[in-house]
Amino acid sequence: MKRLSALFRPLALCLSLISASSTFAAQPLTVGLIPAEDSQAMLENSKKVIDSLQEQLGMPVKPFIATDYNGIIEALRSKKLDVAYLGPFSYVLATSIANVEAFSVAETKKTGKSSYKSLIIVRKDSGIETVPQLKGHTMAFVDPSSASGHLFPTAGLQKQGIEPSKYFSRVIFSGSHDASILAVANKKVDAAAVADRIFAAAVAKGIIKQADFNIVWTSPDIPESPMVWRKDLDPELKKKIATAFANIKNVEWGDQGVLNGFVPTNDAAYNVVRDTAKILNLDLKAMK
Structure with missing residues (x-):
């Protein structure tokens, strides 16, 4: 009996490994997406990236879109998400309350860079051409945690001695860059702070x-929005995820347009965002 047991032990081990592998493959990788656009558009525009990840990893990949930045951060903190696409500032905020780190960032074919800019836009027929002319007008920001849609433009205005809450007659948070652009277009507000690439995408789409x-x-x-993962993910899974993102090239991804690919990044790349938070005297943990 002992001899038979010894003979079957390798087979049992092999079956155990197969079972464990199948279980791992069956578990979905959950990926959170920031609400840069409306939820349906974000899902449609991320489909090629999600499909590529699923094919390369050999496991289901389940996208998740929250109504705001904090929804994604909370899902990471509570381990309901494995990977997420965050704005630069929402990433810095996430590192203060969740066990996450940036590992990859998209490089767009259009710019060949992994950075972008914030714009303050107005309607041409408003007659406004300079920041000083905005005094007493209405202003739309995107989200309190949005780098290009709130924090960088606020810091830029403060450098000019402007405090938005006192300078504008009314300030709103629209919830998305698209909503801010349309608010200006439809004369709901006089000005809005938005990401340059999202503004360009709205022009390209004919909106x-x-x-x-x-x-x-x-x-x-501004350093581009990073892909982040929970630090406690399995190291082997992390390697596979990083390799899969590195292999995603020449596909369209939402407002990013066609990608050159995803390139490695790290936490230090976002110190400029932390420096901006200091200019604004922001308590990161208090913003959650």
């Missing part, structure tokens, strides 16, 4: 016409 707008302020370069 708005470039000629109908003036750009009255442009930010310095």
Whole structure:
């Protein structure tokens, strides 16, 4: 009997490994997406990236879109998400309350860079051409945690001695860059702070016409929105995820347009965002 047991032990071990592998493959990888656009558009525009990940990893990949940035951060903190696409500032906020780190960032074919800018836009027929002319007008930001849709433009305005809450007659948070652009286009607000690539995407889609707008302020370069993962993910799974993202090239991804690919990044790349938070005297943990 002992001899038979010894003979069957390798077979039992093999079956155990197969079973474990099958279980691992059957578990979905959950990926959170920031609400840069409306939920349905975000899902449709991320489909090629999600499909590529699923094919390369050999496991289901389940996308998740929250109604705001904090929804994604909370899902990471509570381990309901494995990987997420976050804005630069929402990433810095996430690192203060969740066990996450940036590992990859998209490089767009259009710019060949992994950075972008914030714009303050107005309707051309408003007659506004400079920041000083915005005084007493209405302003739309995207989300309190949005880098290009709130924090960088606020820091830029403060450098000019402008406190938005006192300078504008009314300030709103629209919830998405698209909503802010349309708010200006439809004369719901006089000005809005948005990401340059999302504004360009709206022009390319024919949603708005470039000629109908003036750009009255442009930010310095902002590090592109990173892909982040929970630090406690299995190391082997992390390697597979990083390799899978590195292999995603020449596909369209939402407002990013066609990608050159995803390139490695790290936490230190977002220190410029932390520095901006210091300019604004922000308590990151208090913003959750």
